[in-house]
Amino acid sequence: MSSSTDAVSVEEHRQRVLDAIDPLPAFDQPLMEAFGLAVAEDVHATVALPGFDNSAMDGYAVARADVATASEESPVHLPVVGEIGAGQASLMAVSPGTAVKIMTGAPVPAGADSVVPYEWTDRGVANVVISRAPTLGQHVRRRGQDVSAGDLLVEAGSVLGARQIGLLAAVGRPSVRSRPRPRVVVISTGSELREPGTALGRDSIYDGNSFLLAAAARQAGAIAYRVGIIRDEPQAFLAALNDQLVRADLVVTSGGVSMGDYDVVKEALAPLGTVWFGPVAMQPGKPQGFGTVGEDAVPIVTLPGNPVSSYISFEQFVLPAIRKMMGRSPYVRPEADAVLTHPMTSPAGRRQFARGTLSVVDGRLAVTPVGDQGSHMIGDLAESDALIVVAESVTRVEAGETVTVLPLDEEF
Structure with a gap:
């Protein structure tokens, strides 16, 4: 795949990712292992509940x-x-x-x-x-008062929660056919990065991104493997990547995808011809990349290095990929309408994802922008529980207007 200098839309890049992702093959899993997974079969009762008066x-x-x-x-x-x-x-x-x-x-x-x-x-x-x-x-x-033999208990695609697990066990199912949790390998790049708990130099920072992304992947239902920090050297990055492919259904990288002299991910992967790099019309998170690597064509999503850019990019592109791999839908978070409490501006031609906090004002959902919208402001990100979505054609939104929000802490 070649790089492009023309910005694509958020939907185009997301669809690029989803078109290359297939749901993971389903297999029979013990009930407790299937908790939180999507069932890949219609499950019918083979016995009645109760089984006798x-x-x-x-x-x-x-x-x-x-x-x-x-x-x-x-x-x-x-x-x-x-x-x-x-x-x-x-x-x-x-x-x-x-x-x-x-x-x-x-x-x-x-x-x-x-x-x-x-x-x-x-x-x-x-x-x-x-x-x-x-x-x-x-x-x-009475026999069969709760469930009759032959009743449909769980439809294919349903996610197994505690109540569904209990029901399947109650009708005697020891296992259920379901799709496994994707194995997501998270790699942070940057010679300036240091592990939390170690000493910092004058020009170094702690690596928060890999923890942020690995935790987000786990929250999405995946098995997350956080790889140690990779310095800005293409061969070191490729060596680490190749070592990890054996346990990866999906690779997510953070940093090294922009236009700088030390953008190691782009420098290492672009020559392969299987990874696209280019701008997406969004703020934050403009530089993006996606493709496949290795003999098994493992999907790789390359995200920008600023923590807010990285997280919002995860929400828009990686989370949908994980959900599709797990057989879960919808792939993207449901939107909601909220009243904006303070005015805000937005860049022309780019969809802004601004951090905000939700509340209820006069019986209506309201959202307040949080702090500076700089892409490095991870403190503001942690304080937020929603993203305010401002369309590419809108450059200013006044207080009292209705905006689209993506609640971040709601299960879907």
């Missing part, structure tokens, strides 16, 4: 006709012919005119159609005094 209360299983007249003034006396505990169903039937002690979850024996709770009895052992009559079928959970 069972008691919803601790009490006595009876035929309702035998206790229909029971009251405080005129209680009914019945012999107790046995006891049934959950998972201990030795008594399968009862005769008319008798009662059987029964525990919650235990199967209701043939001949009984209702359960009298302990609270309505004297809790007798050989004989029981019943002072209140249940309605027919009261406190009995």
